[in-house]
Amino acid sequence: MLDFLKQDQDPLTGKVMRKVRSFVLREGRLTAGQQKALDSLWPRFGLERSGGVLDAPGVFGRDAPRVLEVGYGMGHSLVQMATAEPDKDFIGIEVHRPGVGALLMAIEEAGVTNLRSYCDDAVDILEECIADASLARVQLYFPDPWHKKKHHKRRIVQSPWVQLVQRKLKPGGLLHMATDWQDYAGHMLVIMQAQTGWQNLAGDQNFAARPDWRPETKFERRGARLGHGVWDLLYQKQ
Template identity: 45%
Template sequence: MTMPEDHATAAPAPETPDAQDTPFMRQIKTYVLRAGRMGSGQVRAFEQFGPKFLIPYKPERLDVQAAFGRSAPLVLEIGFGMGDATAKIAHVRPNDNFLCCEVHEPGVGALLKRCGEESIGNIRIVQHDAIEVMDHMLGPDSLDGVHIFFPDPWHKSRHHKRRLIQSPFIQRLAQHIRPGGYLHLATDWQPYSEQMMGVLRAEPLLVNSSASADGFAAKPDYRPLTKFENRGLKLGHGVWDLVFRRV
């Protein structure tokens, strides 16, 4: 299934050893493989910029300071699509490091191209499932923030079990966020936003940072509007941001 720009996706996954006690994690990965052909520029980006910006997945703890060449707050992005929003956020937040997970090869190539051509030094990319990256390469309380923007809403009721934002995943994710760190979700599908809100409110390690009556946050300044989002807003479609803090 092909998703609009900057959409992350979720799909069934085989069992992994670390998921033995969590049935949900045997069924969900943070992506669905999508067909896509890389352009010549994206292919060259892998060759030219991959050695600097790509981090190979290894089932061992990542030396974050060595990977980025500096010590700075670390934000994990799960599913960056073609990377347009990711690149813009990294530009406006130069003092933060962004570890970005995406398996869609054309998207990885597109972000590599931008990183190289625009000298975006605070992004590193792992072309692998974010759950395994989180479990094996990152430790507890290691993240200052997490971004998950426009994950696949799996509109049909029989596919809701494939949605990424479910309680076991959020419980696991929250343990990797340091106290005081944040989780920022965004979706353009209202029923999914309501499920997200219920899941996040039920997680005891998280507290809502929004004081609004409905619990949704105003769009943070650092999150840019994507082309897809702009089209939706012009058609009267809503977008919902959720920003929760780790207690």
């Protein structure tokens, strides 16, 4: 676990290379339940970057459509989705151990068998552990908007990330993003418009209605009552 904490070094000089990441690791204290789940359930439901390219049929015991979610937070909606779509296998990636611990607790409580998780950097996992053309859907819900202009370079939705996701999706696979920051939603549209090989399923430069598979969160419902918007973007790989 936490393979991403290894330092990135220049292979020639051995010097540590600074890498711009889309997250800052500010871990809160683990609850007793979360720590217990990490200790007891991680061997069953956890995936490690050190394991190399994921053998999904070996892990899940079948070859089913695979859905990958980047940054699932505390994991409640991801467990809901895995429960609602038992014909699919779900892979979550989250860097914060309290969230991973909470997900493991929810997996055990729900009796979910079609969900596994990495605790790592999503870019590294996509590059090193996910085979090309192997995913049916990639989900990115409410990523850190990095709202200050000087921090926009930290936003995960950039051309290199979109191109990486495109490689990992099967033809016809979906990239589904959602954000509650209008500026970030506009940024996503601009980035996607500049790419090739994608179809915006809502129409050019349009946002999509929330698909049935994405549960509406309590935070989202509260925001709607306060007049806050949520923008979904749904793209299909051509």
